Amino acid sequence: MKKIILIGRPNVGKSSLFNRLARQRIAITSDVSGTTRDTNKAEITIDDKSCILIDSGGLDESNELFKNVKIKTLSEAKNADIIVFMVDGKMLPDDIDKKFFYELSSLNKPIALCVNKVDSKKDEERSWEFNEFGAKTVFNLSVSHNIGTDELCAWIYNFLPKETLKADTSEFDEFLDDFDEKGEIDIQKPAVDYETKNINVGIIGRVNVGKSSLLNALVKENRSVVSTIEGTTIDPVNESFVYEDRVFEFVDTAGIRKRGKIEGIERFALNRTEKILENSDIALLVLDASQPLTELDERIAGIAAKFELGVIIVLNKWDKDHDEFDKVVYELRDKFKFLAYAPVVSVSALGGKRIHKIYPLILEVYKNYTQKIKTSRLNEVLQDAISCHPIPRDHGKIVKIFYGAQFGFAPPKIALVMNKPRSLHFSYKRYLLNKLRESFELNGTPVVLIPKNRGSNDEENNEN
Structure with missing residues (x-):
């Protein structure tokens, strides 16, 4: 597995980027220079490829301890496959950064210069100064605002080896067998009668954002205990509610804290929350509109994405003017790019304001x-998309999509039957997903798009 090392002087944001790409808070971050001294490692996935990400100690020579850290860091860099060299975009380039960058460039490995903390137009103008490094690949990042990380990941992705697709395609294999027998394409019938079953809705969020108040407002009775004490709800609280002849099964889950603050019985509550989401159709992601968005909010949103649920984002405790709504939604879209498909609704659960908007949204997202x-x-739609923007070739070889077919439901699962499925870049998959969203009603739902060979004797299937 390829190793990617994040390297640079102290306090340039290496650990923050490490946590961002690992999607969890592994490395300790602080404003104190030299916080990271040993290397942290984590296996991460970029789209359908895996790699080892390494967070290294800062390159510093100010005392004996830091000199030893520097020696270890440079040793790790020599054993890595890809180097991400980070600098502080709030500062002007200096000779020490240049010295380390040139030393690492001499290793003849793929290397990118990442100018971090580019948070404003002024920072962006200053970042041009780093062109004097002579780096072929440069990215402006704002790790704290999640800007530029997608472009960095796309660059890394190109150097990672092709892997066997990990997605569970057993449903598709059955579909394809059926196709081969019939000689025609037909949509597989769902095993569940989605038109009559109860709609399972999990209510999730961090502690004290108003999940219990929201449940009470939705079912129009005081079903869940409400208090200002964080972590009041431990056991899941469920209640049915009928709307337009459909039964909603709401479940109020325990609030989620930062990992280091989860104690005793709350550990069991967290496990139960995940079990509930496994059996849910839709997640109501509750955020506290009276407070700034937090990294924990982002992590919880990631749980909803992980279980491939329909998602509705509920901004609770909303007391702002209507003009503020677009501004807050813009910030949400920037932070939760992976939930770009989720509709947003503002409510005040305690006051019962705009709660009525959630019911039809649930029906729409579920449909x-x-x-x-x-x-x-x-x-x-696929052919129109390909005509407008042809699939990039793989080392000169043509990559073709023969046809697409839906093979699963909840969420929609679509197979792209191809000659070279592993050659479909994740950025092109994202392009196709955007085209599908423009053409079909997919508000609130993820879409699983799986490139797949037809048959087992193809050249692609025989590749190691």
């Missing part, structure tokens, strides 16, 4: 989440 997409229309 999209469980829908059957007509195969002929699906392929029209």
Whole structure:
């Protein structure tokens, strides 16, 4: 597995980027120079490829301890496959940074210069000064605002080896067998009657954002205990509610804290929350609109994405003017890029304001989440997308999509039957997903898009 090392002088944001790419808080971050002294490692996934990410100690020679850290860091760099060299965009380039960058460049490994902390137009103008490094690959980052990390990941992705697709395609394999027998494309019938089953809705969020108040407002009774004490809800509280002849099964889950603050019985509550989400169709992600968004909010949003649920973002405790809504939604979209498909609604659970907007949204998201997409229309959209922006070749070889077909539901799962499925870059998959969202009603639902060979004797299947 390829190793990617984050390297640079102290306090340039290496540990923050490490935590961002690992999607969890592993490395300790602080404003104190030299906080990281040993290396941290984590296996991460960039789209469908895995790699080892390494957070190194800062390159410093100010005392004996830091000199030893520097020696260890440079040794790790020599054993790494890809180098991400970080500098502080709030500062002007200096000779020490240049010296280390040139030393690392001489290792003849893929190396990118990342100018971090580019948080404003002024910072962006200053970042041009770093062109004097002569780096071929440069990224401006604002790790704290999650800006530029997608571009960095796309660059790293190109140097990672192809892997066997890990996605569970057993449903598709059955579909393909059926296709081979019939000689025609048809959408597989869902095993569940989605038109009559109860709609399971999990209410999630960090502690004290108003999940219990929201449940009480939704079912129109005081079903869940509410207090200002954080962590009041430990056991899941569920209640049914009928709306337009459909049964909603709401479950108020325990609030999630930062990992280091979870104690005793709350550990069991967290496990139960995840079990509830495994059996849910839709997650109501509750955020406290009276407070700034936190990294923990982002992590909890990631849990909803992990279980491939339909998602509605609920801004609770909303007391701002209507004009502020677009501004807050813009910030949400920037922080939760992976939930760009989720609709946002502002409410005041305690006052019961705008709660009525959630019910039709649940029905809409559920309909999209469980829908059957007509195969002929699906392929029209795919062909139009490919005509407008052809699939990039793989080392000169043509990459073709023969057809697309839906093979699963809740969420919609679409197979792209291809000649070289592993050659479909994740950025092109993202382009196709955007085109599908433009053409079909997919508000609130993720879409699983899986490139797949037809048959087991193809050249791709025989590759090691």
